[in-house]
Amino acid sequence: MHKYKGSSKLMLQPENTEELSQILKYCNSRCLAVVPQGGNTGLVGGSVPVFDEVIINTRRMNSIISFDKVSGVLVCEAGCILENLISFLDKQGFIMPLDLGAKGSCQIGGNVSTNAGGLRLVRYGSLHGTVLGLEVVLANGDVMDMLGTLRKDNTGYDLKHLFIGSEGSLGIITKVSILTPPKLSSVNIAFLACQDYISCQKLLFEAKRRLGEILSAFEFLDSRAMNLVLNHLDGVRNPLPSSIYNFYVLIETTGSNESSDKEKLEAFLVHAMESGLVSDGALAQDLNQASSFWHIREGIPEALMKAGAVYKYDLSLPVEKMYDLVEEMRIRLGAEANVVGYGHLGDGNLHLNVSTPQYDDAVRFVFLLHKSKNGPTVLLLIIIRTPQQILAQIEPFVYEWTSRHHGSISAEHGLGLMKAEKIYYSKSAGTVQLMASIKKLLDPSGILNPYKVIPQSLLS
Amino acid sequence: MKIMVAIKRVVDYAVKIRIKSDKSGVETTNVKMSMNPFCEIALEEALKIKESGLASEVIAVSMGPVQCVDTLRTGLAMGADRAIHVDAPATLFPLSVAKLLKALVEVEKPGLLILGKQAIDDDCNQTGQMVAGLLNWPQGTFASKVVLDKEKKVATVDREVDGGLETLCLDLPAVLTADLRLNQPRYATLPNIMKAKSKPIKKMTAEELKVELRSDMEVVQVTEPPKRKAGVILSSVDELVDKLKNEAHIGRLPTREALHKRGIELDSVLCPRCEAEVQSVNHAIFGCGEVKRMWMAMANWWKMDISNVENFMGLLDTTRDGVAVTLSRLFGKKRYGHLHIKFGRTVIERSLTKT
Numbered sequence A: 001m002h003k004y005k006g007s008s009k010l011m012l013q014p015e016n017t018e019e020l021s022q023i024l025k026y027c028n029s030r031c032l033a034v035v036p037q038g039g040n041t042g043l044v045g046g047s048v049p050v051f052d053e054v055i056i057n058t059r060r061m062n063s064i065i066s067f068d069k070v071s072g073v074l075v076c077e078a079g080c081i082l083e084n085l086i087s088f089l090d091k092q093g094f095i096m097p098l099d100l101g102a103k104g105s106c107q108i109g110g111n112v113s114t115n116a117g118g119l120r121l122v123r124y125g126s127l128h129g130t131v132l133g134l135e136v137v138l139a140n141g142d143v144m145d146m147l148g149t150l151r152k153d154n155t156g157y158d159l160k161h162l163f164i165g166s167e168g169s170l171g172i173i174t175k176v177s178i179l180t181p182p183k184l185s186s187v188n189i190a191f192l193a194c195q196d197y198i199s200c201q202k203l204l205f206e207a208k209r210r211l212g213e214i215l216s217a218f219e220f221l222d223s224r225a226m227n228l229v230l231n232h233l234d235g236v237r238n239p240l241p242s243s244i245y246n247f248y249v250l251i252e253t254t255g256s257n258e259s260s261d262k263e264k265l266e267a268f269l270v271h272a273m274e275s276g277l278v279s280d281g282a283l284a285q286d287l288n289q290a291s292s293f294w295h296i297r298e299g300i301p302e303a304l305m306k307a308g309a310v311y312k313y314d315l316s317l318p319v320e321k322m323y324d325l326v327e328e329m330r331i332r333l334g335a336e337a338n339v340v341g342y343g344h345l346g347d348g349n350l351h352l353n354v355s356t357p358q359y360d361d362a363v364r365f366v367f368l369l370h371k372s373k374n375g376p377t378v379l380l381l382i383i384i385r386t387p388q389q390i391l392a393q394i395e396p397f398v399y400e401w402t403s404r405h406h407g408s409i410s411a412e413h414g415l416g417l418m419k420a421e422k423i424y425y426s427k428s429a430g431t432v433q434l435m436a437s438i439k440k441l442l443d444p445s446g447i448l449n450p451y452k453v454i455p456q457s458l459l460s
Numbered sequence B: 001m002k003i004m005v006a007i008k009r010v011v012d013y014a015v016k017i018r019i020k021s022d023k024s025g026v027e028t029t030n031v032k033m034s035m036n037p038f039c040e041i042a043l044e045e046a047l048k049i050k051e052s053g054l055a056s057e058v059i060a061v062s063m064g065p066v067q068c069v070d071t072l073r074t075g076l077a078m079g080a081d082r083a084i085h086v087d088a089p090a091t092l093f094p095l096s097v098a099k100l101l102k103a104l105v106e107v108e109k110p111g112l113l114i115l116g117k118q119a120i121d122d123d124c125n126q127t128g129q130m131v132a133g134l135l136n137w138p139q140g141t142f143a144s145k146v147v148l149d150k151e152k153k154v155a156t157v158d159r160e161v162d163g164g165l166e167t168l169c170l171d172l173p174a175v176l177t178a179d180l181r182l183n184q185p186r187y188a189t190l191p192n193i194m195k196a197k198s199k200p201i202k203k204m205t206a207e208e209l210k211v212e213l214r215s216d217m218e219v220v221q222v223t224e225p226p227k228r229k230a231g232v233i234l235s236s237v238d239e240l241v242d243k244l245k246n247e248a249h250i251g252r253l254p255t256r257e258a259l260h261k262r263g264i265e266l267d268s269v270l271c272p273r274c275e276a277e278v279q280s281v282n283h284a285i286f287g288c289g290e291v292k293r294m295w296m297a298m299a300n301w302w303k304m305d306i307s308n309v310e311n312f313m314g315l316l317d318t319t320r321d322g323v324a325v326t327l328s329r330l331f332g333k334k335r336y337g338h339l340h341i342k343f344g345r346t347v348i349e350r351s352l353t354k355t
Helices: A017-029 A082-092 A108-113 A197-210 A223-232 A258-274 A287-298 A300-307 A322-336 A389-394 A397-404 A420-425 A429-442 B037-051 B068-078 B094-108 B127-135 B190-196 B237-246 B256-261 B281-287 B289-302 B312-318 B320-331 B345-354
Strands: A034-037 A054-057 A064-068 A073-077 A131-137 A143-146 A172-179 A186-194 A215-222 A247-255 A280-283 A309-316 A338-344 A349-356 A363-371 A377-385 B002-006 B009-011 B033-035 B057-064 B082-087 B112-116 B139-149 B154-161 B164-171 B174-178 B201-205
Touching: A017 A034, A017 A054, A017 A131, A017 A172, A034 A108, A064 A082, A073 A082, A082 A108, A108 A172, A186 A197, A186 A258, A186 A287, A197 A215, A197 A247, A197 A258, A215 A223, A215 A287, A223 A247, A223 A300, A223 A338, A247 A258, A247 A287, A258 A280, A258 B190, A280 B190, A287 A300, A300 A309, A300 A338, A300 A349, A309 A389, A309 A397, A322 A338, A322 A349, A322 A389, A322 A397, A349 A389, A389 A397, A397 A420, A420 A429, B002 B037, B002 B094, B009 B068, B033 B037, B033 B068, B037 B057, B037 B068, B037 B112, B037 B139, B037 B174, B057 B068, B057 B094, B068 B082, B068 B190, B068 B201, B082 B094, B094 B127, B112 B127, B127 B139, B127 B174, B139 B164, B154 B174, B237 B312, B237 B320, B281 B289, B281 B312, B289 B320, B312 B320
Parallel strands: A034 A054, B002 B057, B002 B112, B057 B082, B082 B201, B112 B174, B139 B174
Antiparallel strands: A064 A073, A073 A172, A131 A143, A131 A172, A186 A247, A186 A280, A215 A247, A215 A338, A309 A349, A338 A349, A363 A377, B009 B033, B139 B154, B154 B164
């Protein structure tokens, strides 16, 4: 990201819960701040040591503890890399209920503690539904065994939910038990083009009705996102090269019967085409084509990185309002920046990205060699501070807009460092106050992931 | 002119192949099946030729069980005009397929028959050549570029052969087989998928084509390739030298001399580096100028004289202590903790003077 620069003198990599508990016990007794870190793939600086925090990395806690083939319950340590879990389950005939672009390096512990959403949420729901149990180490080193594997358990408060999405501010997740759905053999992917945003919405409406039980992803990207991918990633080919369209939609269906699923999808697509919702489209004929369609959608963040500086916003908005924000932002920023919109339309989740050639809110250093006639050569250091023009144009506008439309300023990325102070845009004062009380109860010394999630003013 | 394209339904390229538990073949139940990628390329080429106005019709043909119709449907969605499905068992060998294709060619009389160079399931790479032989047509296999001349009725074909490209000029009608770089197949777009629904797929049988599906071949057993053995960590230099001498099979290195002895045709058996001596094993890893100088330099570090050593085995015997010193310097981090392993000359020299 090149956006956050951490600063820490020590990184610890415990091998098991016991070691992690010892570390926290010691840190708590000495009031040493810690920052839990998984794959460090977060986008809001949640895993960045701000001043001198001790990094606790869970990468060595990476074993799979058990898997029950009948119930589909997987129990594993927090440091397991998502992609490794996906390939382990693949051999057993199951899949992870979440899938995201960073799967090659992100860890399940980080996924759960940030309540990551991803590409399959429209089908399998959020981690609050699929995580059955957790083992968590509290700030004082106490190990909380809540590692249940039951789907139904109404005994008392369901505390695990406090830790899902708390971004390591209440405790460090060490083990996860998660319900995995069986892998269904028939997957079909269509890449479609729509002329306007209204058509995308109508298409979603229709897809939910006509594809209902087999719909497993509904993603959208605008033409600017498509252009970025085509220009910045190697080997990407436009599936619909004959014309330029304003919007592209990727629909994935997952079911158990190849021929009936395909028939259903084709019938739906023919209907969408005839009613004019879809202008053009392609249907993947083999897995290779399927993965190249997905690559377009999953490659957008990478393409944005290659294009220069990027300001990322992850917003939940009512589907019908979602794209208005992108258009308003374009008018606001004019030609200065490339405003890109894409995301999980099926979940009402917009990824608003503003791409500029470089970060303009940075301090720049210029070195000059000055040679005077008779004197020595002098090295001059000039510090240039540019005004934060673009950023000031975006924030707080984006947050205010979202708040006004009853959206969330963080759909799936979390608050982290970037948005800790912005929590009031989405949560009432009373709610935030209660959160702060919980934080103080579980972490009285405030050692766990400081400066994040909750505004500092409430904790000091 | 009509173009006929042969299409095979295979286990999808991206699926990990599993062997059936009774070793009778590859597991295909509940496995994603797709069009053979080389067949896709063959079809794309036919469609391109048609789009450039040099052909009037593209006919996709496939032989096998009823599911082949799905694959033909994909071909029609890509743009083929019509399809023929020959009902046959799943296990067809190349000769049977070639005979069926010949019979189909006699019915349809195309000006070109395009196939993939091979199918990714059995990797036979035989059908195209066999059918060209049966038809007595010229063949351009492994095509990476095809240019048609309608006037002269010839096809100019670039073929990917070992060591470069070969350009052939074929009289039509001819058989072509497509290589990977011939083109990039198109996606099946929605309008074409819709159109494909009304395109005809004709069903035929081997009897109608008067082909007897009999094979002189029988699959005895299908097994996975042996797993690669894990590497070993040796405990001493003596063990290493011993392994190099007895187990490393240095004599099997594919030097020019060795290749020549195996009957492989080469331009020259001389060492490609110095072009002065025959490239034997000993020359390649010990005797050739640069290499020899490297050993001399190493011996210099070891403070040893290897001017009398004649071959690699002799070097191993003579410099056993030197090898031990070098290895311990390079890898014995405990004793030489300060040493940075880098293969730049300066770094090694500096560390040597230090120790």
